[in-house]
Amino acid sequence: MSGKHFDKAAAGWDQKQRRVEMAAKIAAAISNTLPLNNKMTALEYGCGTGLVGLALAPQLLTLTAVDTSTGMLEVLTQKIKSEQITNVTPLRLDLSQESLPDKFDLIFCAMTLHHIKEADQLLARFCDMLADGGYLAVADLKTEDGSFHGQEVDGVMHHGFNPVELMTTLTKRGLEQVAVQEVHSLVKTNDAGVERAYPVFLLTGRKG
Numbered sequence: 001m002s003g004k005h006f007d008k009a010a011a012g013w014d015q016k017q018r019r020v021e022m023a024a025k026i027a028a029a030i031s032n033t034l035p036l037n038n039k040m041t042a043l044e045y046g047c048g049t050g051l052v053g054l055a056l057a058p059q060l061l062t063l064t065a066v067d068t069s070t071g072m073l074e075v076l077t078q079k080i081k082s083e084q085i086t087n088v089t090p091l092r093l094d095l096s097q098e099s100l101p102d103k104f105d106l107i108f109c110a111m112t113l114h115h116i117k118e119a120d121q122l123l124a125r126f127c128d129m130l131a132d133g134g135y136l137a138v139a140d141l142k143t144e145d146g147s148f149h150g151q152e153v154d155g156v157m158h159h160g161f162n163p164v165e166l167m168t169t170l171t172k173r174g175l176e177q178v179a180v181q182e183v184h185s186l187v188k189t190n191d192a193g194v195e196r197a198y199p200v201f202l203l204t205g206r207k208g
Contacts, residue, residue, distance in 0.1 A: 005155065006048075007071030013049045014075075022184050022200065023051035026110045026139045029183040029202045031056060034135045040105040043129070045095050045122075046112025050076040052139075053088065053108075060106070063088045066095060096122050103131040110139040111200075114158040120169055127173040130207040136175060138166070139183065142199045150191040163201045175205030 014020060030036075030052075036059040044053040047065035049072055057063045065088055067073050073090045080088055093100070096116050107126045116122045126136055141148060141160035149156045163180040170178050184200040 006067075006069035010049065010069065010071030010075045013072070014051065018186065018188075020051060022186055023110065024055065025184040026200070026202065027052045027055035029139070029181065030108060030137045030204075031059065033179075033181070033202065033204055034106070034137060036060060036106070041102075041131075042106040042108070043100075043102075043104045045107070045109040045126075046115070047076060047090070048072045050079055050088070052110045054079065054083075054085070056108075057085065057088050061087065064091055064100075064102075064104075065089065066091045066093050068092065068094045095125055099125060100129060102129070103134070104129055105131050105134045106137070107134070108137040108139075111141070113138060113140045114160060115155050117157045119158060119161070123166070123169060124173055127170070127175060127207065132207060134207045136170070136203075136205050136207070138203045139200060140203075141186075142182075142201055144198055147191065147196070148186075148188065148198050160198075161201075163203055166203050170203070170205045174208060176208045178203070178205040180204075 038061055040060045041062050042060045043064045045066050047053050047067045053063055053065050076090050113119050143160040143162050146159045167178045180201050180203045182199050183202045185197040187197050189195045
């Protein structure tokens with residue numbers, strides 16, 4: 001799933017009900033877990049077409065929606081214009097290679113981390129970009145056997161994660177109140193024709 005894959009997939013991205021439902025579950029879990037408010041500046045990495053970010057934006061002061069896919073950002077921009085959203089700014093940036101000088105009260109990403117080769121480095125960058133007292137929220141797959149993506153292996157760097165190991169990583173980076181919860185179970189039929197569930201977790205923490 002390279003950048004070109006996401007560019008091509010962008011136009012029909014929201015047409016998969018399974019994907020829309022998962023995004024809604026993740027957004028609801030972030031909203032219910034963290035004390036979001038309209039004074040918060042937020043950044044979403046791997047925003048895609050905005051399925052998670054646009055659900056949370058009404059509760060925030062501003063949202064910087066970051067992705068590496070031009071196609072995804074074009075769809076998001078169209079949504080922002082058609083819905084007359086004024087507090088969301090799309091931005092094409094690769095945070096695994098680049099950074100921003102700004103500090104944010106909330107940083108979140110959903111189903112993005114498994115596409116990042118140096119995941120620990122990206123988490124460290126997130127922690128550095130948090131303002132004091134800011135919150136981090138990361139949603140992704142629990143460790144799986146590789147059948148989730150099947151033959152679509154291009155751009156898949158991890159077959160999910162062990163949430164406990166990620167909790168340890170974030171704690172070492174100075175985050176407090178680090179916690180994990182299962183927020184969704186994504187049911188897919190794998191290449192062998194077998195239906196199975198893939199748990200999705202939400203990891204949260206606060207910068208002291």
